[in-house]
Amino acid sequence: MKVLVIEDNESVCTMIDMFFIKEGIQGTFVHDGIEGFERATAEQWDLLIIDWMLPGMDGVTICRKIREEKNNVPIIMLTAKDSESDQVLGLEMGADDYVTKPFSPLALIARIKAVTRRAQYTTQTEEVTDLVETTHFKVNKETREVWLDGVPVENLTPKEFDLLIFFLQHPRQVFSREQILDRVWGYQFYGDERTVDVHIKRLRKKLEKEKQPFFHTVWGVGYKFDELVEK
Numbered sequence: 359m360k361v362l363v364i365e366d367n368e369s370v371c372t373m374i375d376m377f378f379i380k381e382g383i384q385g386t387f388v389h390d391g392i393e394g395f396e397r398a399t400a401e402q403w404d405l406l407i408i409d410w411m412l413p414g415m416d417g418v419t420i421c422r423k424i425r426e427e428k429n430n431v432p433i434i435m436l437t438a439k440d441s442e443s444d445q446v447l448g449l450e451m452g453a454d455d456y457v458t459k460p461f462s463p464l465a466l467i468a469r470i471k472a473v474t475r476r477a478q479y480t481t482q483t484e485e486v487t488d489l490v491e492t493t494h495f496k497v498n499k500e501t502r503e504v505w506l507d508g509v510p511v512e513n514l515t516p517k518e519f520d521l522l523i524f525f526l527q528h529p530r531q532v533f534s535r536e537q538i539l540d541r542v543w544g545y546q547f548y549g550d551e552r553t554v555d556v557h558i559k560r561l562r563k564k565l566e567k568e569k570q571p572f573f574h575t576v577w578g579v580g581y582k583f584d585e586l587v588e589k
Contacts (some may be wrong), residue, residue: 359474360402363387364420364434365409370459374407375464383470391415398424403431405474407466410437410448418451419442425452425515427431432473436461438570449556454517455543456553472544473517481560490526494570497523505563513564515541521557522565525583534580554581 361383363571365371371387379387390392391412398406398420406418406424421433435448435456448456454473457466488500496505502519504511514522524542533541535551543553562573572585 359383359404359470361385361405361407361470362394362398362401362403363407364391364398364412364417365389365407366412367409369435370409372468373463377467381467389413391417391543393421395420395423398431399427399429405470406431407470408433408435408453410435418448421448421453422451425513428513430513430515430519434466434469434473446552446556449553450560452515454515459529480558490523492529492585495522495526499523506535507567511565513551514551518557518561519562522561525581528583530574530584530586532579532582538580547562 359382363371363374364383365374365387368389371389375385375387385515386397388397392414394408394412395415399404408420410417412420417435417437421435424431425431433453433455435457437448437456438459444466455469485555486499490497491497495505497503497510502516502520504522521538521542524538535554538554539551543557558573562571566572570585572583574582574584577581
């Protein structure tokens with residue numbers, strides 16, 4: 359796994375690199391935002407880890423610019439900001455996850471594995487196939503291609519894709535935020551469920567049609583996917 363870490367704190371980089379070596383992860387460390395953005399867009403990476411506060415260009419701007427270029431590489435934000443608005447902003451700009459400083463290296467490794475995992479959760483009764491087709495959607499899980507009513511959808515982040523697949527495979531079933539985190543992200547967010555709301559909001563913006571909402575809020579419970587219900 360090739361991971362680019364854009365972080366100006368060399369002590370943090372040293373700590374991360376120690377755990378990367380143990381996990382067999384090939385880490386590249388850049389300490390400037392502008393250089394980090396150039397490396398992120400010029401080379402192929404399996405994951406980007408980007409600090410919020412950086413010299414030259416801040417991490418949120420890097421994340422936004424990468425997503426504007428239709429680059430769907432998984433992104434984890436490192437941030438010392440712990441307010442809800444700051445964390446939501448990072449997710450809104452296209453980050454798949456965030457880790458608040460100070461953090462445990464083991465927790466970061468767990469997030470890395472969860473964010474980059476391509477295999478989807480399936481129950482023993484589900485048929486594992488590469489192609490998922492519904493009334494409006496067609497998805498190839500192997501190539502991670504999505505079509506909505508025959509039109510390619512090209513701007514989904516890796517975690518948005520994972521979340522869409524999960525809902526497509528469980529139509530009209532209601533899931534709590536905790537269940538979605540466990541089934542899609544693959545681990546608990548330590549009680550932090552706002553990332554589900556942000557990702558649902560982004561999927562709604564990218565996929566919903568004028569008279570056809572796909573992602574429905576079930577008040578007091580969570581969410582369900584139902585493409586047969588029209589306004």
